[in-house]
Amino acid sequence: MTSRTARFYDHLDADIKAILLTQIRNLWTHHSTSLEGNSLTLGETDFILQEGLTIQGKPLKDHNEVYGHAKAIERIYGLLNTAKTIDKKDLFQLHETALTERIMDIDQPVGPWKVQSNYTTYVDENNKQVWREYPAPRHIDALMTQWLERLNGYFTPTLDRQAAAEAYADLHLSFVTIHPFFDGNGRLARLLANLPVLDAGLPPIVVPQEDRYRYKRCLSDYQNTVDDLSDLSDLSQLPDNQQKQQFVNLCQSYWAQTIELLDQANAMQQKRHPS
Numbered sequence: 001m002t003s004r005t006a007r008f009y010d011h012l013d014a015d016i017k018a019i020l021l022t023q024i025r026n027l028w029t030h031h032s033t034s035l036e037g038n039s040l041t042l043g044e045t046d047f048i049l050q051e052g053l054t055i056q057g058k059p060l061k062d063h064n065e066v067y068g069h070a071k072a073i074e075r076i077y078g079l080l081n082t083a084k085t086i087d088k089k090d091l092f093q094l095h096e097t098a099l100t101e102r103i104m105d106i107d108q109p110v111g112p113w114k115v116q117s118n119y120t121t122y123v124d125e126n127n128k129q130v131w132r133e134y135p136a137p138r139h140i141d142a143l144m145t146q147w148l149e150r151l152n153g154y155f156t157p158t159l160d161r162q163a164a165a166e167a168y169a170d171l172h173l174s175f176v177t178i179h180p181f182f183d184g185n186g187r188l189a190r191l192l193a194n195l196p197v198l199d200a201g202l203p204p205i206v207v208p209q210e211d212r213y214r215y216k217r218c219l220s221d222y223q224n225t226v227d228d229l230s231d232l233s234d235l236s237q238l239p240d241n242q243q244k245q246q247f248v249n250l251c252q253s254y255w256a257q258t259i260e261l262l263d264q265a266n267a268m269q270q271k272r273h274p275s
């Protein structure tokens, strides 16, 4: 499925590459788990993953989440190295890897799609709190089949930086708007939407946890432009509009953190091999 373009780290010496990939794993894991309530800092996340030790007084759940996310990143790189089309089974496996809290509850499946409706709430323009229901469970399989087709369609050798940001934003926005799982939708969207980005030879886009208000507001503003999300049964019903463009712009700005890490690694490489 992948286009076999060089990866963003391919030109680096093995030791420099290893450090860069560790830094990116820490950053991606910290920000994505923090966005959904994990209390561990970037430093603690790095310590846990590097040393295999725990942080006194911090929840076991938070430690497990960090491990789950780091393993899920390895799966993402692994998917890039397979020649096959990404399918439903890959998504279920990724969900099982990232969601380390196994509750034996048939209404909250880890692996398969959600079986119960899920909701969120937002404050509208009249300062009123309103319910929003995500697409109904009966529509999920068809919607995600279309979403996977879209994902696989983005693996082309011609994806430049602008097109990669657009692909990331499109996949991320549609995934979290479908909300196919009972939990873990944000983390999985932030992992999976990076597949075409990495395949295009670019470092991943990482949503900074400090920007959570703007990030979530942007998702909500976009979803406000769809009449009844619970009834969504076809991806083509999701509009390409100004709100979506705003999300594209936001995602582009979120590249700064990993680009900075890549620049630092390039500087180390340059110092070792002055040309």
Ligand SMILES: Nc1ncnc2c1ncn2[C@@H]1O[C@H](COP(=O)(O)OP(=O)(O)O)[C@@H](O)[C@H]1O
Residues within 6 Å of the ligand: 035, 036, 120, 122, 176, 177, 181, 182, 183, 184, 185, 186, 187, 188, 189, 216, 217, 219, 220, 223
């Ligand atoms: N309107 C919205 N407001 C806030 N977050 C939203 C909205 N729509 C989708 N999301 C996404 O839902 C995620 C939270 O869903 P959840 O299934 O709990 O995922 P996770 O457990 O990975 O955080 C957020 O991180 C965000 O990506």
Ligand SMILES: [Mg+2]
Residues within 6 Å of the ligand: 036, 183, 184, 185
């Ligand atoms: Mg959650």
